[in-house]
Amino acid sequence: MSFSRFLLRRTLMVIPLLLGVVFITFMLIRVGGLDPVGQLAGPTATQDEFDMIREELGLDKPLWQQFLIYTGNVLQGDLGESWLSNRPVLDDMLERAVISLELLVWGIGLGALIGIPVGLRAAFRPNGKFDQTTRVLSLLGFSIPTYWLGLVMIFVFFYLLDWAPPAIGRISLMIFPPETVTGSYLIDGLIAADWEAAWSATTHLILPVVCLAIISAAPIIKQTRAIALEVLSSETVRYARACGLPERTVRKLVFRNSAVPIITFVGTELTGLVGTMSLIEYVFAWGGLGQYGLNAIVRGDFTAVQGYVLALALFSVVVFLIVDIIVHLIEPRSELN
Amino acid sequence: MAETVSSDFEGDATSKPAFSLKNRLIGIARVSPTMAAGILIILAFGVMALFAEFLMPHDPVSAYHDRILQPPSAEHWFGTDGNGMDVFSRVIYGAKFGFGIAIPAVLLSIIIGVPVGLIAGYRGGLLDEVLMRFFDGLRVFPSIILALAVVAATGQSLLNVVLVLGFLDSPVFARVVRSEVLALRSSVFVESAKAAGNPTWRILFVHLLPNAVQGAMAQTAVRAAWAVRISATLAFLGVGIQAPTPEWGAMIRQGAEFMVTGQWWVALYPGIALILLVFGLNLFGDGLQDLTDPRRRAAK
Amino acid sequence: MSLLEVENLRTHFISRDIDNQIRVAQALNDVSFTLEAGKVLGFVGETGAGKSLTAQSICGLLRPPARIVGGSVFFDGQDLREMPEDDLNAIRGDQIAMVVQNPRTSLDPLTRIGDQLARIHQTHSGGPISTSRERALEMMEAVGIPDPTNRAKSWPHELSGGMAQRVLIAMALMNNPKLLIADEPTTGLDVTVQAQILDLLKGLTERFGMAMIVITHDLGIVAHYSDEIAVMFAGTIVEAGPVVDVFNNPQHPYTQSLIASTPEKLQIGGSAKLGGQPPDLYNLPSGCPLRTRCSFAQEICATPPPRRQINDTHYSVCHFSGKSPANGSAS
Secondary structure, eight states, X not given: OOHHHHHHHHHHHHHHHHHHHHHXXXXXXXXXXXXXXXXXXXXXXXXXXXXXXXXXXXXXXXXXXXXXXXXXXXXXXXXXBOTTTOSBHHHHHHHHHHHHHHHHHHHHHHHHHHHHHHHHHHHHSTTSHHHHHHHHHHHHHHHSOHHHHHHHHIIIIIIISOOSOOSSSSSOTTSOOOOOSSSOHHHHHHHTTOHHHHHHHHHHHHHHHHHHHHHHHHHHHHHHHHHHHHHHTSHHHHHHHHTTOOHXXXXXXXXXXXXXXXXXXXXXXXXXXXXXXXXXXXXXXXXXXXXXXXXXXXXXXHHHHHHHHHHHHHHHHHHHHHHHHHHHHHOGGGGGO | OOSSOOSSTTHHXXXXXXXXXXXXXXHHHXXXXXXXXXXHHHHHHHHHHHTHHHHOSSOTTOOOTTXXXXXXXXXXXXXXXXXXXXXXXXXXXXHHHHHHHHXXXXXHHHHHHHHHHHHHHHHOHHHHHHHHHHHHHHHTSOHHHHHHHHHHHHOOOHHHHHHHHHHHHHHHXXXXXXXXXXXXXXXXXXXXXXXXXXXXXXXXXXXXXXHHHHHHHHHHHHXXXXXXXXXXXXXXXXXXXXXXXXXXXXXXXXHHXXXXXXXXXXXXXXXXXXXXXXXXXXXXXXXXXXXXXXXXXXXX | OOSEEEEEEEEEEEEEOTTSOEEXXXXXXXXXXXXXXXXXXXXXXXXXXXXHHHHHHHHXXXXXXXXEEEEEEEETTEETTXXXXXXXXXXXXXXXXXXXXXXXXXXXXXXXXXXXXXXXXXXXXOOOHHHHHHHHHHXXXXXXXXXXXXXXXXXXXXXXXXXXXXXXXXXXXXXOOSEEEEESTTTTSOHHHHHHHHHHHHHHHHHHTOEXXXXXXXXXXXXXXXXXXXXXXXXXXXXXXXXXXHHHSOOSHHHHHHHHTSGGGSOOOSOSTTOSOOOOTTSOOSSOTTTTTXXXXXXXXXXXXXXXXXXXXXXXESTTTTSHHHHHTOO
């Protein structure tokens, strides 16, 4: 099967999932029985005003019609208007997406860079000292509340040691941000050769990135170990040993055969990690999509909540798609499927 | 049996002694010391939750207005918070919320998830397909965000937190049970039960359930850890549980602002308690999964 | 000196259960045999009798909780049990080659078969890769793979079962081994393909002067392709000898039942005579392990059965070997 056909088929397969996602987001604020109208109208509104707003929002129509309208709006990129910012939710989110993406890429990248080698090493000597230590540490990583870790890091590195800048925003308030190219202050600073800005952006990045890396490394260690153990006990490895291949070659074989499941796992793990990352953004006042979404949830801005939840789900769907494409490209057997 | 002592050197190993709780506990500790540690931690918190009234030196919600933000001392072991409440007493009382949310939430997940998994796996067909697609759809949402949004939308009360967590986590049990049922569905004992004219509900709950439930049970501790963690996160964001409720997440929220002004004890101690309980549950749960999964066990 | 001398080999599975009890499965109990260069020895027996485990014990391929607890293995005068892991690794795939069942899942799915063939040769020869590649093509030719140059570029998942098994045999031949161990080499293949593979193996052993151990459920295979036979039950060789002697004059009740229940000496069906569960290796009966299933069992069978030579090369481990009860009443 040619690559373009694979791509087309795989993309088409996403459509029912997307419909389901839109449906779940649609139902999200309707299951509660909370009336968004009350919020919009304010406490002094009259019954007429209520009805007017209700009509304006289409809430007087039957549920299925509302769903169709909502789906149509979503398809046109209309996610409604935020009650907090009085701006279209889509604009609010697009502005902030890159900001979050920067944190996500660095954080998960670092997490994978630590987690995968550690997991592999643990698998090669199961129940050895290294394995037992990292196993307990990764379970501990599962147990630490993200926001608490962030707070403790702020306390230690900002208050006690004064190594880190205050945990507000992505760059020092004294510094003018570099010209926007990618949206990442660090990279834009480097591009513009504005070393001061790049350095300030780096110092602001370190704590949240390390925090996210610690939290994301835990599941990656655990799963990488499990995957590598499974490969190690496979017939392929047993046969490789029977062929007298040296340990180095066997290890290389294990790495290569673990690669696809590990990539798939990290891809699925991203879904949960964007949730975790929102909390880090919240604690570090990062100003990205995650902080926007949590604020919307906490303050009851349901249009924004809906948009935010939909955006996260779409992000996962796109990640799954990308993972599938990568797997398709590196896995010779996938032509069979 | 012990009376025929055979002469070969592994004699006592091949004979099977009667079950002894002591041996099983020693066995667990030796096979998995981490699991034993997990059990101890959970028990310790269980004692804290049950006997909080006797262990707390102060009332967890009465404010000493003259002792605001005092550092740890002999009188207030963990210091006092911004309202002048005793952090130590509040941390102990918080254990009640940990168990009080996790246990009913996990029970609810089981009550919903297990029958759904049983029926989906046994019936198969369209019903199964639709359910699985729905669960797949739920999986693209980060669980914490979904929980937050639903609790915020359905009204913020402790009961709602429990209900939402229970519902959202039920697919975990449904999936486990379903896959076990799929494996058992065409087995001899189910076929013969069918041939003997048993009604479907009897086959499901009398014949399949006891065999399929082991995998689900192995998940309980890890899911409880999840519930404790998520409920604390909700409270940290002020969703569902509000300060000054002596719940750990809510306490961390109260202490957050003091982290940059140096009053670390308000947020630190409830965080440690939260980590320990979740860690204990995870250690126990990890051991449980090891014991029930023959593949993971074989690696030992 | 024989090529392979195995003496009193004992392999146990030693583990600790959740009740803190040590559990020992006596999987191999005093397995002894010798194999001369260029000969073919067939191992038969039911699942769990210890045939594959014997092969793995010889090559040092056991994984925990399996462990050799006693005995010795001498290959070509070298003590394999005392050998450091690296030296043993140099022998595996080189002087001792293995052909396993499930060839398609045993090959590395992410490496083209030509590269896998070259890799095993280069690992052991250390020569230039071009030599190894040439050798790979030669061996593919030798095992009857059509169009080797193109086939070398195939991925393992693109091969049929029979073709994959030929690749495995080519892998085994790459380094001119002295001993080839074929563990159920034809399980899961079509009957016609089975015969082709076995004829190929037999022809190759003669052509290259290899010794071969064939492990199988299939008595017919042993009858057709082996010089000698060893019948295993519950981790022991209960009868062994030249194929002709054992088939014409089976002495052990287990061998007799195997032959009797094999229609036209083709396949071991359900064991008709000695039906029943294989013995629990964690709790072997005292004396003869077969006694709980054997219709000739008497009191004496609770004591360890002696090894009785029927002639110079043929022996049986049974109290009644060469005597009347077992022989006479087998019907």
